[in-house]
Amino acid sequence: MASKTCTHRLRKEMRNISREPSPHITARPLPSNILRWYFVLEGPSDSPYEGGIFMGRLQFPEEYPFKPPAVYMCTPQGRFKCNQKLCLSMSDFHPETWNPLWSVSAVLTGLLSFMMGSEDTVGSIQTSAAEKRSLARASHHFNRADRVFRELFPEFIRDAPAMPRAMQPRAMFTDQNGNVSNRRGRKREEEGESLVSLIAWLFVFLALIFAVFRLIAGSP
Template identity: 50%
Template sequence: MSAKRVNTTATARLRQDYLRIRKDPVPYVKAAPLPSNILEWHYVVTGPENSPYEGGTYHGKLVFPREFPFKPPSIYMITPNGRFKLNTRLCLSISDFHPDTWNPAWSVSTILTGMLSFMLEKTPTLGSLETSDYTKRQLAAQSNTFNLKDKIFCELFPEDAERIREDIRKREEEMIESTRQAVQNTNQSSSNRNANGGEDRNQGLIGSAISNILVIVGLAVFAYTVKYVLRTIVE
């Protein structure tokens, strides 16, 4: 009877938190529970401007105990980020590593705001990493395609998943246009050289051969790039 009452309390509180975070979103943060288990929430953190995480999207999860809000949740990061280890319980003042500092009045919004604040710091803790800002920026650039591989991310945050797909499509179109322009410019340059009466036949042949080589190289680089992007998304 007691366990049922505690579980009902946790469920009611988490439903209230979900309504609150939807009505009053937290900057840079989204969160939603699993449809099948309200005790497991997934969140998405968008890298703040002027930080090493800018442009990145970071997926993680919160696992709440049945005694919530009287006991704190476990906090995990799923997307490579350079600040936290992956799929590892993080030792934060708002996590289950420190029940002595936990405040039952803290909501999901409070937890995620605190987690983001700690992410932007460099204070070491159990579950944290030490990496350069360059590494963090590299991981930020790779984070979006990484998240598309995660089924839960795509199901709980469909708008973010579609935004990422659209960004990838735009980059592919830009690569196609860039390659097309390069080939067109090369062909035009070759035509101009061949039309110049001051060049002899050998020079014309050499210029044409070079142009053809550049066209082939350009197409090969483009094909490899598109293949890599698509393979990254599918894997």
């Protein structure tokens, strides 16, 4: 259970973020748990993330602001693994460098800045710029399927145009271990295998009918 100091600080930060939002950053706590916040990073223009909306999570300790939060990403973006704690100077990986004066906005601004770079850290992955652009396009579709995203950030769903099926990126999805894969490609391969199997069974069926017909025709 959060201390009074923690609750007071987080509520104050919630008001500050609402009044003076940081560029490319939106953050809100769960209504039922002020220690768990979710945020959206909007991909900056002229970057591989342009047009993308990437949700993540902050888990605050009961001792906040005297101890730092844990930082996670939820939406695949090609820079960090999803649902794995990230090692950042402002996260609970480095409590020795934490400054209680740092705010939620400061943590997320630092995360966005680190996301734009290519430095390795615990929880980071390496992908090409093309893969990041593809994931940025797919992020809207991915987030719509997330209940928390729909409840906390409905304005991003309203503002984003629906993605036609034919235009959905063929590209890359990152699993919880950071592995990048082409789900649509695998699906098409499976559909192709099913079609070949269906055609083979059809030929067998026709051959059986032909054999029965010849047997009947040849009988006295």
